Amino acid sequence: MxxxxxxxxxxxxxxxxxxxxxxxxxxxxxxxxxxxxxxxxxxxxxxxxxxxxxxxxxxxxxxTKKRSFCGSCHVMALHQRDSDDPTSGSLAARHARNAMFGDVNCYVCHADYGMFGTVVTKAGGMRHVWLYLTEYRNTSLAEAKKTIRLRAPEQMNGNCMECHSTLDTVWLRVPDHKAALDDVRVGRVSCASEGCHGFAHPFFRPPGESTSG
Amino acid sequence: MTKRRWLDVACVGALAALALMTWQIFDPSVWPVMVAMSLGQVLGTVSLAAFAYVVVVDFRGQLRAGRESFGKKHEGDSQSATDKPPIPPLTSGPQSGS
CATH class of the missing domain: 1.10.287 (Helix Hairpins)
Structure with missing residues (x-):
């Protein structure tokens, strides 16, 4: 660099x-x-x-917005490797190949938005550091797969909707979008679920959850 | 601790702070960035505070020295004023030309 x-x-x-x-x-x-x-x-x-x-x-x-920064904690190594892989078909990797996301794709998808979004995101990052120091420092990747979870998965659709507004006529023309519109908007149906666009990080699903998609 | 020693400590502390703050440029991973934004900045701020302390102490010393020298001078002036012979009172002598 x-x-x-x-x-x-x-x-x-x-x-x-x-x-x-x-x-x-x-x-x-x-x-x-x-x-x-x-x-x-x-x-x-x-x-x-x-x-x-x-x-x-x-x-x-x-x-701190860069993918390499997120991947510098060992429990995120697989996430980084997947996004770096130009042949990966995961949702995260496909977004990483988009210039709007690029090498800051972790931040763009997981950041909070709004007036205090940056501050809230940085505070959340400090929480990650604390958890890493106290719980995950010596955790193996296999163990991390079982324990690391999104804190508020129902809010993730909101982040998708920062770009995919659900208001566009082309988007609404898709029958599945139209059928699940209300559920998608309130987060009852996740955009990044198995039946829709697939998990963002399919390699990081705990045992018992499907890794397809 | 002498003023010079304070300044030496401040300079060494600031050099360490600068090293910590620039480390993150070459290695922008979690620890260098966090250390730069926390320890590096605290160290730099403490160094600046030490410098400010020395400046204030030095300024107060200069003020005190100035006040003392002024006091001595003033004392000397008033002392020399008392040593002078008293001004003779005006006397009504013979008016010249009358």
Whole structure:
């Protein structure tokens, strides 16, 4: 990955580099604490690090949307591998091949929307970290398949409907859509179910649930 | 701890914070990103606070020194004022030209 591809990464590196030069210079030379020294230190300890932190935060938040970030916890390795696979026919992989989702397909499908959607999603992410630390850190993939579940599966249709509004005439022309319209809208029938579009992650179904679709 | 030592600690802390914050660019996985956004920023903020503390202490020291030197000067002025001979009272001497 080229770090120079992102302007934020470049900005952060530039700020950090300038700050480091000032700080190392101060530590090496130890000039007297006159006004000029204080101004240099204000740049090295305040202005440039704050710039680096700002750019780094935005860069970090963007990084948390990427599939590679989600897949960096071992229990999500199969999900990442499936979405990376150009031959996979799973719902998740098919969306990953769509430019609207691309390498942020986990985030786009699982994020909360609305005014505080990003904040709620990040808070949910912190919950994932907590659960990973306390429960799943040493869990094998086989075990994870049995235990990892969506917290609110009935809300997932809402995320599908962010793009597939259920109002489009072409969409409504499909008899199954028309028949299940109300159930789909309230989440009683999942779009990503066996009888409809198939599970989003069919390889990750616990024993007893069908993996077809 | 001396002011210089405070500044040394602040500089080393800030360098560590910068290292933690830039680590996430090269390895944007869970731990580097979380460490950058938590520990890195806390360390950087503490370093800046240490610098601000030194500046405030230094400024107060300068103020105190200035006040003391002003006080001494003022004391000296008033002392020299008391050493001066008293101004002689106006006397009604012979008016010249009368």
């Amino acid at each position: 080229s770090v120079l591809a992102s302007p934020l990464a470049v900005l952060e590196l530039a700020c950090a580099g300038l700050s480091a030069m000032i700080l190392v210079g101060y530590l090496a030379l130890h000039p007297p604490l006159v006004r000029a020294t204080k101004l240099w230190l204000l740049l090295g300890l305040g202005v440039f690090p704050i710039g680096a932190a700002f750019a780094g935060n935005v860069q970090g938040f963007e990084a």
